[in-house]
Amino acid sequence: MAFLEIRNLRKSYGRAQILKEINLSVEKGEILGLIGPTGSGKSTLLRLIDLLEEPSRGAIILEGRAVSGRPEKERIAARRRMAMVFQKPVMFKSNVLDNVTFGLMVRGEGQAEEREEKARAALQAVGLSGYESRDANTLSGGEMQRIALARAIVLEPELLLLDEPTANLDPRSASAIDSLLQGLAGGRTAVILATHNMMQCRRLADRVAVLVEGKITALGESEAVLGQEERNGTSGWKVPGSDLPW
Amino acid sequence: MEEIWNGILRAVELIVTLNPEVMEITARSLFISFTAATLAAAIDIPLGGLIELREFRGKRALVDLIQTLYGLPTVTVGLLVFLLLSRSGPFGSLELLYTPTGMVIGQMILISPILIGLTISALRGVSPHIRDTAISLGANESQVIRTIIKEARFAVVAAVLIGFGRALSEVGVAMMIGGNIRDYTRVLTTSIALQTSMGNLETSMALGIILIGISMILNLSLSRFQGR
Numbered sequence: 001m002a003f004l005e006i007r008n009l010r011k012s013y014g015r016a017q018i019l020k021e022i023n024l025s026v027e028k029g030e031i032l033g034l035i036g037p038t039g040s041g042k043s044t045l046l047r048l049i050d051l052l053e054e055p056s057r058g059a060i061i062l063e064g065r066a067v068s069g070r071p072e073k074e075r076i077a078a079r080r081r082m083a084m085v086f087q088k089p090v091m092f093k094s095n096v097l098d099n100v101t102f103g104l105m106v107r108g109e110g111q112a113e114e115r116e117e118k119a120r121a122a123l124q125a126v127g128l129s130g131y132e133s134r135d136a137n138t139l140s141g142g143e144m145q146r147i148a149l150a151r152a153i154v155l156e157p158e159l160l161l162l163d164e165p166t167a168n169l170d171p172r173s174a175s176a177i178d179s180l181l182q183g184l185a186g187g188r189t190a191v192i193l194a195t196h197n198m199m200q201c202r203r204l205a206d207r208v209a210v211l212v213e214g215k216i217t218a219l220g221e222s223e224a225v226l227g228q229e230e231r232n233g234t235s236g237w238k239v240p241g242s243d244l245p246w
Numbered sequence: 247m248e249e250i251w252n253g254i255l256r257a258v259e260l261i262v263t264l265n266p267e268v269m270e271i272t273a274r275s276l277f278i279s280f281t282a283a284t285l286a287a288a289i290d291i292p293l294g295g296l297i298e299l300r301e302f303r304g305k306r307a308l309v310d311l312i313q314t315l316y317g318l319p320t321v322t323v324g325l326l327v328f329l330l331l332s333r334s335g336p337f338g339s340l341e342l343l344y345t346p347t348g349m350v351i352g353q354m355i356l357i358s359p360i361l362i363g364l365t366i367s368a369l370r371g372v373s374p375h376i377r378d379t380a381i382s383l384g385a386n387e388s389q390v391i392r393t394i395i396k397e398a399r400f401a402v403v404a405a406v407l408i409g410f411g412r413a414l415s416e417v418g419v420a421m422m423i424g425g426n427i428r429d430y431t432r433v434l435t436t437s438i439a440l441q442t443s444m445g446n447l448e449t450s451m452a453l454g455i456i457l458i459g460i461s462m463i464l465n466l467s468l469s470r471f472q473g474r
Contacts, residue, residue, distance in 0.1 A: 050382050072387070080384040090375040093397055102393075103383035151383065 001064050003028045003190050009058035011044055018044050020214045026190045033205030034194040041214040042194040046161045050084045051075045080107050083157035087164045089148030091136035099136045103155045122154035127176050141168040160191045202226050256448030257455045272456050275433040278346050282353035283410035290358050294365025295391035315359035320418030327352040328422050344425040352419035357409035368401030369394050400471045411464045
């Protein structure tokens with residue numbers, strides 16, 4: 001039984017079908033790369049897995065139990081086993097420490113001191129030690145992205161959903177984040193990494209799913225899916241099963 | 247013109263000498279309206295949050311209705327609360343008519359549409375990504391509402407100040423529910439109306455100047471909040 005299973009998932013907005021019959025599974029300790037062009041439905045799929053939206057059809061199954069379409073109380077319980085980093089993270093109007101401890105606080109985990117200690121460790125992991133008292137909304141896009149990642153990893157989630165987590169980062173910061181994610185491999189966390197960056201996907205992901213126009217067109221070991229197709233980074237690369245280059 | 251000038255001089259004298267009756271009326275006005283605004287805020291801000299964050303049939307019509315009630319005539323509210331609290335009314339046994347408590351209830355009803363409506367407007371100004379982030383991090387509904395209200399705190403505080411100002415300056419509820427009883431339910435507005443009808447223009451103007459002064463302080467506070 002897979003830790004996360006996505007079965008026959010469909011999502012439509014009006015007549016527009018964004019996701020079509022998605023079937024995926026992820027194990028704990030595994031990093032699944034989700035790669036595809038802009039508008040292919042990667043972010044929507046992550047939002048559905050995070051239970052921020054309901055699928056039009058199909059199911060999200062966590063350790064054998066359907067969590068989509070369930071009452072809000074059960075959805076909250078399931079969501080508290082996950083954490084998501086959005087493509088364009090937003091910060092609460094407060095300092096960095098409050099932002100990083102937010103998830104721990106709403107989940108009722110530990111005392112204030114314990115939460116702060118965990119938050120400091122998470123900030124250190126993303127290279128932002130000493131930022132605790134800074135106003136989170138005055139930081140650069142890249143710094144906010146790292147705060148968002150710290151806000152997620154501090155929760156020690158069983159499932160980590162990452163939507164382009166290094167898109168706004170300079171190469172050095174991106175590399176630090178990659179190392180952090182590599183550290184999660186083989187542990188108790190399952191990671192789904194949505195990205196445009198094939199190099200990153202190849203470097204981090206155990207398996208890759210290619211999403212084109214809402215459909216999974218290829219799924220398998222990273223090397224098998226990406227290895228033969230990759231040429232000079234993302235430029236000119238063609239998705240298996242699609243004519244779309246990106 | 248001389249009457250007005252004398253009135254202003256008398257007003258200044260009453261204020262500078264801290265005339266006991268004027269001070270008492272002022273303190274009572276502030277206490278009743280502050281209590282009404284605080285209690286209304288405790289109910290209306292979360293209610294505004296629920297209305298804004300939940301999707302339900304008739305939501306738009308409800309918000310339109312709330313906004314229509316911003317300009318609710320104070321005498322209409324006074325009449326409604328009077329009927330509810332009068333001896334033959336459903337809450338007559340509580341004996342709240344002609345009491346400060348009755349005035350607080352009336353003012354709460356009067357300012358509730360403003361507080362709920364402005365809270366809804368304030369929360370609409372918060373990015374939907376904040377809501378998604380809070381939910382994604384594991385917040386339940388009440389935690390999400392608290393988070394979003396906190397994000398919109400300056401606009402929400404401004405709504406409470408506007409509500410307080412409206413409660414302080416209204417006369418219909420205070421007169422009809424309070425009855426303008428000396429040393430008990432007499433407040434600035436009812437006292438101004440009484441003193442004017444009795445021809446005591448100096449006292450009336452003193453009270454008017456105090457009322458305007460409080461309004462100015464409120465507006466300054468409001469500007470400061472809105473500027474942040």
